[in-house]
Amino acid sequence: MTRVWQIGSVTDAARARVSLARLAARHGVPAVERARLAAAFGIRLRQCLAKGGTWRLTVGTPGSDDEEGVLHVVLFPPPDVSAAGETPWEVTVPCPEAGRPDDGGTVTDDPADLAQALLSADEDTAQVLDRLAEQEALVAFHREELHQTNQGVLALHAELDAAGRAQREAFAAEHRARNEAENARRRLTFLADASAVLNASLNHGEIVRRLPELLVPRYAARVDIWLFDEDDDPHHPPTRPAAAVRAARTGRPQYAADHPGGLRGVDDRPPSLLDPGRPLLCVPLLTRQAPLGVLTLSPPGERWDPDDAVMLLELARRASIAIGNARRFEHNRDIAETLQRALLTELPTTPGLSLAARYLPATHGMNIGGDWYDAFHRPDGSLITVIGDVTGHGLHAAVMMSQLRTALRAYAVDVGSPGRLLTRLHRFLHQLQPHLYATAVIARFHPDGSTLTWAAAGHPPPVLRLPDGRVRTLDAKPGAMLGIPLEQKIADHTERVAPGSTLALYTDGLVERRAEGIDPGIGRLAAALGSFVPAELDTDLEGSADRLLQPMLSDSERDDDVCLLLCHLHG
Template sequence: MTRTWRIRTVTDAARARIAVARLAAEYGVPTVERARLATALSGRLRQCLTKGGTWVLTLDGPGPSGGDTALHAVLTPSPGAGAADGTPWTVTVPCPEPDRKAAPATVPEDPAGLSEALLGADEDTAVVLDKLAEQQELVAFHREELHQTNQGVLALHAELDAAGRAQREAFAAERRARKEAENARRRLTFLADASAALNASLNHDEIARRLPELLVPRYARGVDVWLFDQDGDRHPPTTHPAAAVRAARTGRPQYAADHPGGLPGVDDRPPSALDPHRPLLCVPLVTRRAPLGVLTLSPPGERWDPDDAVMLVELARRAGIALDNARRFEHNRDIAETLQRALLTDLPTRPGLSLAARYLPATHGLNIGGDWYDAFRQRDGSLITVVGDVTGHGLHAAMMMSQLRTALRAYAVDGGGPGRLLTRLHEFLHHLQPDLFATAVIARFHPDEHTLTWAAAGHPPPVLRLPDGRVRVLDAKPGAMLGIPLHQEIADHTERLTPGSTLALYTDGLVERRAQGIDPGIERLAAALGSFGSAELGADLEDAADRILHPLLSDSERDDDVCLLLSHLHA
């Protein structure tokens, strides 16, 4: 279908525009597209009228065969009409209903009908404006929705930023907490290790030497240990900072510097006149009774961390306790040594019998225990030799050993054999000290007969060397330990002695070792005693005692006291 219009005047242009709009409506072109076609055509026609000349408008639409599905409008100048511009103008509009048969697009010739047709063309414009209004409302709705979305996005970004800051702050707090926990663990580990090192010694001079080794250079650049009783004849007078003197008087830590220390539990003082440019921390070495001294430290840097200062004050407190324990130990040791020396008296002499004794304190601990030996005569002229061991160490054990020695001598005045004496000692100890025990072995040499009577109570057996070099261990059934809650009657045992025989009484410190037990030690003692000849033992029993001890005590450290008493019967 092809339609053609020749346009020379405004009226021709209006009829052509109306006809094209009606044909587009007949073919079902949508209102918006139809309005767009009419508007574009009106604008082009206005330009053509302005240019002048005759123009031909051709409209091609779908034919009966249905091959084409669009409307094609072409506006060209008429050939030979003298148009100013020969370039055609073309516009194409799709037809939703190409199979419809369009009615003839007749346009009235009279002005009234033309005007009515032109007014009817505004209906498409009104529809377009309505759709435009709907689109504007939709755009406004979407704009508001976008605005709300943007506000939500901004709020979300703000929340995410706040969450990010909170997370960063949490991470920073966690790092600080982890660092503080690590520092606290480091301080506690150091405090535990330093306390163990200080308490491992019972020598207060050694403890005072160890303090600078522990603190420099990690927690202090310099350390001075002022012990009050050290200022005397053994040491020249020393000048101490005023803060140290005040710490000694008040028992409170002092911080001397030209700036406040801010250390918990520490009093701030002016800088020391001895060294005004260096801060000093003076901590008293306190004990249960009174301060023993003052620990003066200078910081490893500009100043101390408050937590480090708290740890140093606690270390000084523990050091004071360690020093006090060491001095108590040394005091008790001196008393025990004095008592021990007073009790280990000279051995008696008797024709035909030689005696030699050795006592060695332990190299660990208090060094004074309950080992003892004694020898004395009875009224019938017989000679009593005894070796005993009170459980425990220290002053208490030494005092109990003294009481047992005195009780034995008192009981021996009434006579009686070794078994009877041990039985009475057992009853005495059980009633005097129910929680204290002892072991002992007593040997009695008869003056007129070459006989040996002996008895043991929980003690290692005597070792007897015969003149021919053979050695016997007198391991007849002994009694139980002295002082145990058990009634017992300890029996005597008798041996016939041949001149030239030697008897060894000893304590378990000589023969017992933790890793080996006691039996191998007794065998070594028997071998050492058997290696001597009768002439050697009779000539110098003192030298023989030293030569016996040497191989048995080859190790330099002993956990227990050692006591040995040798008795040699001359020919």
């Protein structure tokens, strides 16, 4: 709600001032704020009367059209004064309460009423003055109290000064202790992070390359790693510092400099003749089997902090373990790879039928697993093709794979049914290795060239490409994994195949990805196989196998081995 007053005379000004004060009081404006508003408004009224004309006062109180909770006061100048550049005077005062609807705050024109209203308007000023008197008395009280307190403060000043000195000394000691603790935490963090980096790789060349990157320039200005069995030229070996040679012979760390190092667990030696101005810390790289070499370091400054030197000795010990583990791993990997490559069979030649196989080891871990394929003829002239996957990686999986392959060839002399062959392999594996499992698919091409019999045991289903380019997934009910503690009899499934058909057998490493499972991968394989022109498969099955792998293995990192066997009936 907005109220309006026209002010053209002293009487109008007095009436407006009284009305404004009443409105403010009825809307809960505190006495101090009312006094401040009345004083500012009175000063403005004197200026308005001096300039002449009729001024218009509007007061917006909390209501439907105004901002609730505030009292908005605006004093508009007459048109002639406004034209001269005079701007309205306005002020906003918070209103904690809303006035009653009939509170107009209007003052009559009766002189007696107006005089009484003016006298009543000074009550706010009186309240402010009373409060000011109370505050002055309170200030005087606190001034006296502060004076008495200062007397005690002066008496305690000497004691506080002494306590301050003691506190500063304590703070300095605490700061030193905190720095020592922070330095210890920094060394332990570096040691843990560096150990994680060194043990993340099973390639000893990668470990040797990363070690200087970890130490330079924070803990060493220069790093040299001498591995005993990797000299560049055995006929002209490089010259080594005497301290490094002594560390290799004694197995104890050596410090070569023109001053004693004072490092715990390190022998002091004379400076190196190769570089007399550079201190050297030579740490042997030891393992339980045999010493591997010597790590030679130069300090980043004049010398090492003793605690940093202790940390470097521990890092050298962990690097020795990492390099030794990597070398043992590489040795086992080479043996396993040689064994598996030797066991991958030569594909037989069959009139009217072409075979192409691919084996790709995983890019992580041992790189050698239990994936295998085989193809051979039975005495009746039929062709047995098989692809399988033994759980696990490494030498154990490769050896088990070779045993299954040998057992399958032996069983196939008397048995031609793929289901019966898988059933026998299941019993063989369960008795031979009760805690090792395998999956497999066996497909038999009959001598008539138009019949295919197959059976699966826990393995991804074969994919059959028909001569017209359509692709089918042979997902009839398979058997369970080979070797599980379950008596099972695996069934055969028969398909009629026409010339120009292509059968794809594969392991799960080709189609399975952690983020999406196996079904999307089988779909991609079917689409890729169906995209070939029949002439490609007839004339160049080997090249077709490579082109089939390209879209399936677009990512360079593989967690599992990949095995693929293509069987194509000539059109």
